[in-house]
Amino acid sequence: GEKVEQHESTLSVREGDSAVINCTYTDTASSYFPWYKQEAGKSLHFVIDIRSNVDRKQSQRLIVLLDKKAKRFSLHITATQPEDSAIYFCAASQNSNNRIFFGDGTQLVVKP
Amino acid sequence: GGIITQTPKFLIGQEGQKLTLKCQQNFNHDTMYWYRQDSGKGLRLIYYSITENDLQKGDLSEGYDASREKKSSFSLTVTSAQKNEMAVFLCASSIVGTTNTEVFFGKGTRLTVV
Numbered sequence: 001g002e003k004v005e006q007h008e009s010t011l012s013v014r015e016g017d018s019a020v021i022n023c024t025y026t027d028t029a030s031s032y033f034p035w036y037k038q039e040a041g042k043s044l045h046f047v048i049d050i051r052s053n054v055d056r057k058q059s060q061r062l063i064v065l066l067d068k069k070a071k072r073f074s075l076h077i078t079a080t081q082p083e084d085s086a087i088y089f090c091a092a093s094q095n096s097n098n099r100i101f102f103g104d105g106t107q108l109v110v111k112p
Numbered sequence: 113g114g115i116i117t118q119t120p121k122f123l124i125g126q127e128g129q130k131l132t133l134k135c136q137q138n139f140n141h142d143t144m145y146w147y148r149q150d151s152g153k154g155l156r157l158i159y160y161s162i163t164e165n166d167l168q169k170g171d172l173s174e175g176y177d178a179s180r181e182k183k184s185s186f187s188l189t190v191t192s193a194q195k196n197e198m199a200v201f202l203c204a205s206s207i208v209g210t211t212n213t214e215v216f217f218g219k220g221t222r223l224t225v226v
Contacts, residue, residue, distance in 0.1 A: 006154075034214065043202060043217045044155075089154065091215075100145075100206070100215055104154030 002027040004092050006103035014111050019077045021106045023090035026071065030092040030101075033066060033073050038087040038105070047088075048075070080110045114139035116218035118203050123223045127195040133188045133221045135203030144186035145204040145215070148172055155202065161186055190223070197225040 007022045025033075034049035050057045050064040050073065057064045063076040077084055087107050093100040116137045125131045137144065143162050147155040157170030159178035167178055177189040186203060203218040 036215075036217075043219045045217065046214050049214070099157070099160070102147075102155045 002030055002092055002099070002101040004090060004101045004103040006090055006106050008106045009104065010107045010109070012109045012111060013080050015080060015082060017080055019080050019084070019108055019110070021075045021088055021090070021108070022072065023074065023092075023103050024070075024072050025092040025101075027092070027094070028068075028071070029094050032093050033064070034091050034093075034100075035062075035064065035075050036089045036091065036102075038089065040086070044089060077108075080108075082110050082112055084108060085110045114141075114216065116203055116205060116216055118201075118218035118221050120221060121219070123221055125190070125193040125223065125225050127193060127225060129190075129193045129225075131190040131193055131223070133190075133201050133203075133223075135186045135188070135218060136184055137186075137203075137205040137216070137218075138184060139205055139207070139216060140183070141205035141207045141216075142183070143206045144180065145206075146170075146176075146178060146186065146188045147202040147204065149200045149202055149220075151198070158188065158201075193223075193225040195225055197223065199223055 003026045013019045031052040035047050036044040037047045038044045048062045050066050061078045066073045087105045089105045090103045119134045145160040146158040156172045158172045161180040164183045200220045204215045206215040
């Protein structure tokens, strides 16, 4: 089955700098890659996704890159703010089988 | 918008006890999931269900039962609570389509076994 790995378990940046979280996956059939954010004491909520028919997607300060050849995708948060501090989870799935596989999460700390 | 409601929010059980966690969604989603999140760790899939009365095992199904009584509800049973077990159980739902596979999560049930 699919295995999603998040390379950074923790990441600390200064406010205003960029943060990059990297993930890899194993199953070439995976075609949908969402990212979720979990703030302290709260549940997960969706932040951005990318599908395998594109290699870049941007939503305001969030950019997702996908390298299908390397089976790698990444979340870039530009101009970080303290409220970006949270655990970020990457995930991968195939549309056909409903299973979504999550990475172990990256704790992002944005220092003022 | 819809909502996923998990009950109870907090659950304290005793070793060996059978405990049931409930989840309701009003998104009219086909697929529902139960994940376990241990402190500082990722999400591990326990069970999921793609339609009413369907049940599929995840990676962590041993020690758990689940039931999809109707489209809107999915319950999880811890068959025998383990002493000192502490985890958050997250229920989620999604609709799988050609353009959107977004998963929505409930706020979780925090389990403590004494």
